[in-house]
Amino acid sequence: MPEITKSVKFDNIAREWRCKWSADNDKASLNAAQQALEDVLADLSSVEGVNSVQRVVCGGCLDFKVVTKLTAAGFGEWEKAKFAPEEEFLAKLKGIKGIQAVETQTYTLEEVKMNKKDIKKAQEKKEKEAPKAEEKPAEDPAKKLKKVLKEGGKRGVEIEGAADMGGLQFFCTSVDEPEGDVDLLKKCVEAMNAKSDPNEEERKGGSGHIGKMVFSAGAEQLAVLAYVPEEKQPELVCEEWLEKVLSTQPGHKILSKAKDYCTGTIATNADKGVFPLKIREGLILEANNFLRKKGLFPEDDGDDDDECVFGDDDFPS
Incomplete structure (x- = not known):
């Protein structure tokens, strides 16, 4: 097989005849060029080795082209015959009024x-050869845990204050740092429940006496933890509370069960429109409504100032 470079080889060669036509007189020159082609088309198509004869007409740049494709061997023989009927065809084109730039090219x-x-x-x-997308390096576990505990400790103080002001026994909210990781979410809630040290410059925790349901959204799942302190367990079954909330969504799982802590997840499902951030606030409402039915959460009296549904936006960062 002939080649131009090692990677650019060819079996076929084309001879192009081209010109520019005019749109004057209702495109008379284009009609005449077409007639000139038809006059030689039988002879051109009969050339030994011809694979195809194509006509190209552009109404924008006014090109008229005839491209004859032959095998490399056939082209050599045609070249010896001076590409007949090329001379006849080009002469006809040059004699047409409105035809310009009559040229030939081989490629x-x-x-x-x-x-x-x-x-x-x-x-x-x-x-297989595509470079893999650069994965975000995993955060150092110790640093990640420190952030989780800090968020939990700070949120615990906020929950304690909000509960004291509103007389709440239970509190439903969300946290960011665990990012859908159930184990980290439990660490975060444990930090909320830790006893406050009055001697610390910045108080942390202090809400262990408040029941909670805490949500954490990640890319792959929504992690959910329910916590019921010992003194409130006669009034509320932790597992029952969590199951009721999770069961409103497909793809939910209960991961751990106990009287005080229960955990579960809801998997992301794009086909069913289940996205952790999208469903989170609705589940907080569901958790509060369950408490209301049991008389464990203040009834909504329609006063916005007394609204008791809490999410991230209810706490300053």
Whole structure:
């Protein structure tokens, strides 16, 4: 197979005849060029080795082109015959009023469209060779835990204050740092429940006497933890509370059960429109409504100042 470079090889050569036509007189020159082609088309199509004869007409740049494609061997023989009927055709074009820039050009012309089998191979190769997206380096576990505990400790003080002002026994909210990790969420809630040290410059925790349901959204799931302190367990079953809330969404799981702490998750499901951030606030409402039915949460009297549904926006960062 002839080649121009090692990667650019060819089996076919094309001879192009071209000119510019005029739109004057209702495109008379274009009609005349077409007639000139038809006059030589039988002879051109009969040339040994011809694979195709194509006509190109552009109404924008006013091109008229005839492209004759031959095998490399056939082209050599045609070249010896001076590309007949080229001379006849070009002479006719030059005699047409409105026709300009009559030219010829020779180039290789190859069909490079892939079949379905080759397309599949090329796509598989591309996928294998494609550079993998740079993964975000995992955060140092110790630093991550420190952030989780700090958020939990701070949120615990806020919950204690909000509960004292509103007379709340239970509190439903969300946290950010665990990012959907159930183990980190439990650490965060434990920090909320830790006893406050009055000698510390910045108080932390202090809300262990308040029952809670805490939500943490991640990319793959929404982590949920229910906490019921010992003195409130006769009034509320921790597992029952969590199950009621999670059961409102598909793809939920109960991961751990105890009288004080229960955990579960709801998996992200794009097909069903389940996204952790999207469903989180609705589940906080669901958790509060369950408490209301048991008489463990203040009834909504319609006064916005007494609103008791809490999410991230209810606490300053």
